[in-house]
Amino acid sequence: MIRLYDSARAQVTPLESRDKGRVSIYLCGPTVYDLPHLGHGRHALVWDVLRRWLIFSGLEVRFVSNITDIDDKIIARADAEHVGEEEITATYEAAWWAALDALGVARPDATPHATAYVESMVELIEELLERDVAYELDDGLYFDVGAVADYGLLAGQSLESLRSGARVEANPDKRSPLDFALWKNAKFGEPSWSSPFGSGRPGWHTECVVMSLGLLGDGFDIHGGGLDLKFPHHENERAQAVALGRHFAGHWVHHGWVMVGEEKMSKSLGNFTSLTDLLAQTDPRAYRLLVLRSHYRSPIEVSPSTIQDAERALARLDALARRFELAPLAGTTLERASSFEWRDEERALYDVVHAAMEDDLDTPAAVAVLFEALTRANTLADEGEGDRARSLAVAIGACFAGLGLRLVADASALDTETATLVARRDQARAQRDWANADRYRGELVALGWIVEDGPSGTVVRRG
RNA sequence: GGCGGCGUGGCCGAGUGGUUAGGCAGGGGCCUGCAAAGCCCCGUACUCCGGUUCGAAUCCGGACGCCGCCUCCA
Structure with a gap:
């Protein structure tokens, strides 16, 4: 069985799947409030590669990845553009899938949306209240991280040391600065759902607990995402599951970032920080190859030169x-x-x-x-x-x-003009008329073709 | 302050204590009418300083530099 680095154990560990021959994976998906960027692209590719390889090697894989469609940033964007939240999420979710399709990333087996699980989240929060690990403040309900004995497992730090480093405190009444919002009370003009504890919306960290356990069941195999999600997001998900006595993910997998050579990414050089832009000017397979050529836990540099390098290798x-x-x-x-x-x-x-x-x-x-x-x-x-x-x-x-990389033989159909030039060149070459052969090649090149002479004559392809 | 990571040849990027990573670019050659594609050969790298060892880029210690997380984030 595959060995993967497990963030909880801080070492490479064999994946012991819950059910023999089957692997269940939950991947934290995007919050759809803007165009996907290069990092999202790597993220999607890394997980697509893992998923595909497990399947390639004979395992049954169930792959679930969510869409976060209710969040502060979505609300802020909707406000800024004077449109509804649904319009924002619809627009950017479409952009998300378009980019992933272009990258050749296979769609997940399920793509739960947070807003469809609010009811389940409310139930989960009620349970946390019953177990006395949540408490109420004026602006909502909070999770008491002190109630979880090994809080900080994923971060690799004790609760104490995490607490001492805490920099921001949204609500000074929180028992610990690390306590996080489970439920945010409704504010005027914001989307809200009714619940036993009043109208409002769920905090970010609850949705993945509900959706992963709901769709994959207790003790599912792999929970993953970017390194930036390890703490606090995944830590907080885990804390809720632990507080409920649920058996959560067996293996935590996190991948590294995309580094951008700042100056080289300047607008004057054709800045493509958005994945959508990159894909418009590059063969998406080159990005996959670039991602494949570095280890998933290492940072990778994406720049015009590393992209070009990958294009040539491709x-x-x-x-x-x-x-x-x-x-x-x-x-x-x-x-x-x-x-x-x-x-x-x-x-x-x-x-x-x-x-x-x-x-x-x-x-x-x-x-x-x-x-x-x-x-x-x-x-x-x-x-x-x-x-x-x-x-x-x-x-x-x-x-x-x-690995999900499609090799392309490029059998593009030739238009009449091209076909004529190819035929004339072949004829000239057959007659050892090099001057004309070179002339026709020049004309083909001018039309944007790469010309190669194979055993069966002139072959052209697009560069 | 706490935790973690990194520093490899022109560039990207792997790495097990002793043997070629790989790719891109570059040089030379073969092939080709000339090209293209392909093949062969070449650069002999590992931040610095100590230490362990017969032997270290690879282990230990230290120094310097860089980065990430501890706050929303793939």
Whole structure:
């Protein structure tokens, strides 16, 4: 079974799934009040890769990721734009899915929305009140973190040391600055729900407890998100579950950030801090490859040069797909290794890639192995071992599919003008009329084509 | 103040105490009518100072630098 770093234990630990052969994952999704940025993109990719690989290796995965559609920021944005909250959330949720679709991120099995679970949240809060771990102040209900013995487990700090570092105190009446809002009393003009403790709306940390336990059940396997969610969000979720005596996530997985080389990201250089912008100017697969080439817990740098680096590496992969005419895989479909044929050499490749992936999702190692295999496949083909070369190439494509990276052979249809130029060039070359052959190539290049002369004549493709 | 992480060749980015990471860029060569694609070869890196060791980028100690979390955040 895969070994993953567990933030609660602060070490790489084998994933012991609750049900053999099945893995349940709850991922904290976005608050939809603005366009997704590069960090969201990495986040989505990391989890898509984990999910896909688990499925590829033969496990049944249930993957749930929520949408937070009620929150201070949504309200603030709606106010600023003088529109309703629903308009804000509808707009940005659509942008979210559009970006993820473009990235080739498969949709979750379920995408619960917080506003659909308010009733359950109210019930949970009532239980917390009954157990005396929540208390009321003038502006709402708060959770008493002092009631949870090991509060600070995820943060890796004691309650005392966390308390001493607390910097902001929204409500000075709180018993501890770390206590968090379970329920915020309604304010004029804000969305609200009625409850036994008055009209209002839930605090952020409760929704994920309700939705994860509700959809995946007690003791679900993996709970994840960005490193920034580890504390206080995940800590607070866990605190509520613990206070209720519920068995929460078995494994906590957090990924690192996207670093931006500030100056290089300046507007003058085509600033693309929004994921939507990046995807408009880059092959989304390049971003996936960039993400794959660093470890999920490390920070990654996203800059025009690292993106370009990835684009060029991707071009080599596509060249492989072209050379061996690989069928495209890994779109919205979640591939399984068992549906491919693995001869000895290919099996060995898969085993090495798999071992890397099982080792805390070591995608950089997996990618390195696959690039080495790519060179081997090309070498074999150069040496006339076409058969072995092809089956190796197919295996490489399959492994990348397991990582969600689709290799594209690009069989784009040619317009009449292009087809004519290609035919004329072939004719000129057949007659060893190099001057005209070069002229037609020049014309094709001017039309934006990359021209290659293969065994069967001139081949053009888009750059 | 507390907790945690990082400092690798031109760039990105892995790393087990002794053997090539990988990619991109660059140089040389093969192939090609010329290209492109592909293949081969090359740079011999690990912040600094001590220590452990036959041997450390990899372990220990220290210094310097950088970053994150402790507040909404993927």
